[in-house]
Amino acid sequence: xxxxxxxxxxxxxxxxxxxxxxxxxxxxxxxxxxxxxxxxxxxxxxxxxxxxxxxxxxxxxxxxxxxxxxxxxxxxxxxxxxxxxxxxxxxxxxxxxxxxxxxxxxxxxxxxxxxxxxxxxxxxxxxxxxxxxxxxxxxxxxxxxxxxxxxxxxxxxxxxxxxxxxxxxxxxxxxxxxxxxxxxxxxxxxxxxxxxxxxxxxxxxxxxxxxxxxxxxxxxxxxxxxxxxxxxxxxxxxxxxxxxxxxxxxxxxxxxxxxxxxxxxxxxxxxxxxxxxxxxxxxxxxxxxxxxxxxxxxxxxxxxxxxxxxxxxxxxxxxxxxxxxxxxxxxxxxxxxxxxxxxxxxxxx
Amino acid sequence: xxxxxxxxxxxxxxxxxxxxxxxxxxxxxxxxxxxxxxxxxxxxxxxxxxxxxxxxxxxxxxxxxxxxxxxxxxxxxxxxxxxxxxxxxxxxxxxxxxxxxxxxxxxxxxxxxxxxxxxxxxxxxxxxxxxxxxxxxxxxxxxxxxxxxxxxxxxxxxxxxxxxxxxxxxxxxxxxxxxxxxxxxxxxxxxxxxxxxxxxxxxxxxxxxxxxxxxxxxxxxxxxxxxxxxxxxxxxxxxxxxxxxxxxxxxxxxxxxxxxxxxxxxxxxxxxxxxxxxxxxxxxxxxxxxxxxxxxxxxxxxxxxxxxxxxxxxxxxxxxxxxxxxxxxxxxxxxxxxxxxxxxxxxxxxxxxxxxxxxxxxxxxxxxxxxxxxxxxxxxxxxxxxxxxxxxxxxxxxxxxxxxxxxxxxxxxxxxxxxxxxxxxxxxxxxxxxxxxxxxxxxxxxxxxxxxxxxxxxxxxxxxxxxxxxxxxxxxxxxxxxxxxxxxxxxxxxxxxxxxxxxxxxxxxxxxxxxxxxxxxxxxxxxxxxxxxxxxxxxxxxxxxxxxxxxxxxxxxxxxxxxxxxxxxxxxxxxxxxxxxxxxxxxxxxxxxxxxxxxxxxxxxxx
Numbered sequence: 011x012x013x014x015x016x017x018x019x020x021x022x023x024x025x026x027x028x029x030x031x032x033x034x035x036x037x038x039x040x041x042x043x044x045x046x047x048x049x050x051x052x053x054x055x056x057x058x059x060x061x062x063x064x065x066x067x068x069x070x071x072x073x074x075x076x077x078x079x080x081x082x083x084x085x086x087x088x089x090x091x092x093x094x095x096x097x098x099x100x101x102x103x104x105x106x107x108x109x110x111x112x113x114x115x116x117x118x119x120x121x122x123x124x125x126x127x128x129x130x131x132x133x134x135x136x137x138x139x140x141x142x143x144x145x146x147x148x149x150x151x152x153x154x155x156x157x158x159x160x161x162x163x164x165x166x167x168x169x170x171x172x173x174x175x176x177x178x179x180x181x182x183x184x185x186x187x188x189x190x191x192x193x194x195x196x197x198x199x200x201x202x203x204x205x206x207x208x209x210x211x212x213x214x215x216x217x218x219x220x221x222x223x224x225x226x227x228x229x230x231x232x233x234x235x236x237x238x239x240x241x242x243x244x245x246x247x248x249x250x251x252x253x254x255x256x257x258x259x260x261x262x263x264x265x266x267x268x269x270x271x272x273x274x275x276x277x278x279x280x281x282x283x284x285x286x287x288x289x290x291x292x293x294x295x296x297x298x299x300x301x302x303x304x305x306x307x308x309x310x311x312x313x314x315x316x317x318x319x320x321x322x323x324x325x326x327x328x329x330x331x332x333x334x335x336x337x338x339x340x341x342x343x344x345x346x347x348x349x350x351x352x353x354x355x356x357x358x359x
Numbered sequence: 360x361x362x363x364x365x366x367x368x369x370x371x372x373x374x375x376x377x378x379x380x381x382x383x384x385x386x387x388x389x390x391x392x393x394x395x396x397x398x399x400x401x402x403x404x405x406x407x408x409x410x411x412x413x414x415x416x417x418x419x420x421x422x423x424x425x426x427x428x429x430x431x432x433x434x435x436x437x438x439x440x441x442x443x444x445x446x447x448x449x450x451x452x453x454x455x456x457x458x459x460x461x462x463x464x465x466x467x468x469x470x471x472x473x474x475x476x477x478x479x480x481x482x483x484x485x486x487x488x489x490x491x492x493x494x495x496x497x498x499x500x501x502x503x504x505x506x507x508x509x510x511x512x513x514x515x516x517x518x519x520x521x522x523x524x525x526x527x528x529x530x531x532x533x534x535x536x537x538x539x540x541x542x543x544x545x546x547x548x549x550x551x552x553x554x555x556x557x558x559x560x561x562x563x564x565x566x567x568x569x570x571x572x573x574x575x576x577x578x579x580x581x582x583x584x585x586x587x588x589x590x591x592x593x594x595x596x597x598x599x600x601x602x603x604x605x606x607x608x609x610x611x612x613x614x615x616x617x618x619x620x621x622x623x624x625x626x627x628x629x630x631x632x633x634x635x636x637x638x639x640x641x642x643x644x645x646x647x648x649x650x651x652x653x654x655x656x657x658x659x660x661x662x663x664x665x666x667x668x669x670x671x672x673x674x675x676x677x678x679x680x681x682x683x684x685x686x687x688x689x690x691x692x693x694x695x696x697x698x699x700x701x702x703x704x705x706x707x708x709x710x711x712x713x714x715x716x717x718x719x720x721x722x723x724x725x726x727x728x729x730x731x732x733x734x735x736x737x738x739x740x741x742x743x744x745x746x747x748x749x750x751x752x753x754x755x756x757x758x759x760x761x762x763x764x765x766x767x768x769x770x771x772x773x774x775x776x777x778x779x780x781x782x783x784x785x786x787x788x789x790x791x792x793x794x795x796x797x798x799x800x801x802x803x804x805x806x807x808x809x810x811x812x813x814x815x816x817x818x819x820x821x822x823x824x825x826x827x828x829x830x831x832x833x834x835x836x837x838x839x840x841x842x843x844x845x846x847x848x849x850x851x852x853x854x855x856x857x858x859x860x861x862x863x864x865x866x867x868x869x870x871x872x873x874x875x876x877x878x879x880x881x882x883x884x885x886x887x888x889x890x891x892x893x894x895x896x897x898x899x900x901x902x903x904x905x906x907x908x909x910x911x912x913x914x915x916x917x918x919x920x921x922x923x924x925x926x927x928x929x930x931x932x933x934x935x936x937x938x939x940x941x942x943x944x945x946x947x948x949x950x951x952x953x954x955x956x957x958x959x960x961x962x963x964x965x966x
Contacts, residue, residue, distance in 0.1 A: 084820040086740035102747040103693035106700040109750050109939065110692030111743040129689075129744070129813050130820070202832075216830045298807070303816050303831045317690045317809045320669070 052346020764917025
């Protein structure tokens, strides 16, 4: 069978170049890894992401062992000791007319309200870390759903063509016709209104599965379209035509010839889609349509701090900054991954 | 009035000041408080229409006190000369809907109708307790009340003109009362249903005549209103904007954005719901009563829409606006109270924030579950969301301080007594266990406003801590109140508030928990809890009837009903709020009407 290796379509035909020879010797995955390891920006971005992920995973350690707080319960009456002084977490104003109650601001002490408290008296730092877990979990799982669905739809439509392609393409067209955020908001409103019961499966309205599914679905057309285009090209390539001519079963061609070549595109999409999905999740949660109270995500924390923007700006700006850092890192990483897996990179000096 | 955003302020009179205001309607003590054709609806602060009253007036005049009034008039003339003129810019979040005073039921325009339109009577245009007195407005004097409280006779003032230049006549009064029904005013079926002929008008609004109910005597300039039954709160209801007197030719439909001429010192000039509402001086206005409708100091008012509460605060402190309609955001209260204390006005309100518990849905169909939550809530913590103890007072009862029948008590606290002390979580958990409702799912429905959402989050945390599985849903404030009233939506618990239309115990107890206020499947069912206790309802009916003859006895009964209600816990009161109004540096003589919960804007000046 004339199966070509992954990346094979774009491998240069010229020979004699040491690097190219070495590359052939290493194989396509090793080549990609090698190229990625030489991309300083991408490595730094990956490092930043690892820090964010590890910090988020350590959220319980911070909340329980370091700060000693419950980030999901209101804490309206408690006090902390700071510099030998007892301070209320929510302090009523004692000056002027004595109106207004202000949550404690950043103490910059790691074990006590490092970033201050929100209006419920909850530790913003602890919620930020827990929020990272929710946001990253939703971002990554929804990305997986997007890519799996998009790959399935794109490959089926591109490979089988005919009425399958027409139906799938029209479905994608319909999904694409909706502005993506409007579509996500509509789905959220419907699904969050009551819990979902599908036979024995019951999904509570506060479950993270709902935003994961919503975000995972709405971006399928954005990935499936280019995949379909790529499969259409592959379908007409010599090695696939040869396989078909030799009577290789379609599922075998799909698995052995098409999927490996599409995989690189999907890999390139991973960080980019994850960045997009994180941004969407934070937007939905900011609108109360994603992660539900008392759960935390970076979007919900921004919303919680919205009314404190003048007096306690860190409640909103801290998750905002983390979102920026994470998305920028994911985009840089995405560029690095694309460069690593894009064979044209080898033509660059 | 329906529950309204925190911006619609209501007064909470000081205990010492409330009795005179709430006992406006008295019977002559000589008549032993018996209902009779000689029943007098006489206000304490008004010139007495009895022989003794007239004699007292003569005596006061003889003592030289009346010249004091003349001095006051001179002072007012001087003030008018010194401060007349200028333009006031008011800012608000959004427009308030139709401009029609007989249809609109939103706090925004109710705040400003007072200077545009008049009724036969009105609450005195004044600040503080003084505003709680009802005074004759388009009527020359307070009505003569006859037929055991079922007939009110008003004599109309002469020489009053609408802003379109046409003279006010008795025909306008008759047509205006008919129009209340023809346009299906929101309160036509409640406040004015006892007028003779109202039944027919409610059935066929287009053919409404109110025959026998509203009778005009053109030659004597009198209007007689006949009721099917005595109504001790009828003058309050006549003082509301829905009873505004409009030109007889006004179309019998919602005028939308086309202003209707009025008789007040101002007239609407233009209205664009996307931009602004402007009102200017009524060129045909001549002051007839300083108490009822004083001429205003300011020449022009511009109410601009579209500013968030934060933007409104910024506009005021940057001298770009004079008054903000909406309550300042809680997060900026400390800043305002510290940096701009002279520009901040705090006024108590006849209102309370509360949690309606649906007594027909689990788990709150169980008395112990309701009691458990009442014991668990930390009211001291909750008031922080509203701005702290100087802006809100924890309460355990439905009637607000100063209201008729108010008698402080607290049943659900660590040490039950006259006031709330602290939550009793142990007892709450014990009650949850006993109720057998532990672990049940509860959904809290809040509006998306800052305070409501924060209370909802706290409530979720509290419910979880006593053994429930609580989640929270926030919906737009525009639909929240209608949504939580409708039983089809199966709301278990919500966060809302109630601001009295007028100072009466029935406006709280009977409206919020009366059997007649519960309408299944309706968006207009103010008894959100779905609570109906036949015994308590019978007591409320008795108290309403008693109010016409014996205010003191009625007050005692209302107090007992208040406590009886709270023993059943159909709702959980949270706190009685105060209004915060931020005004510009140049704004002078700011006065807040405690009766209407609005800024008495005709008394303010900017020069």
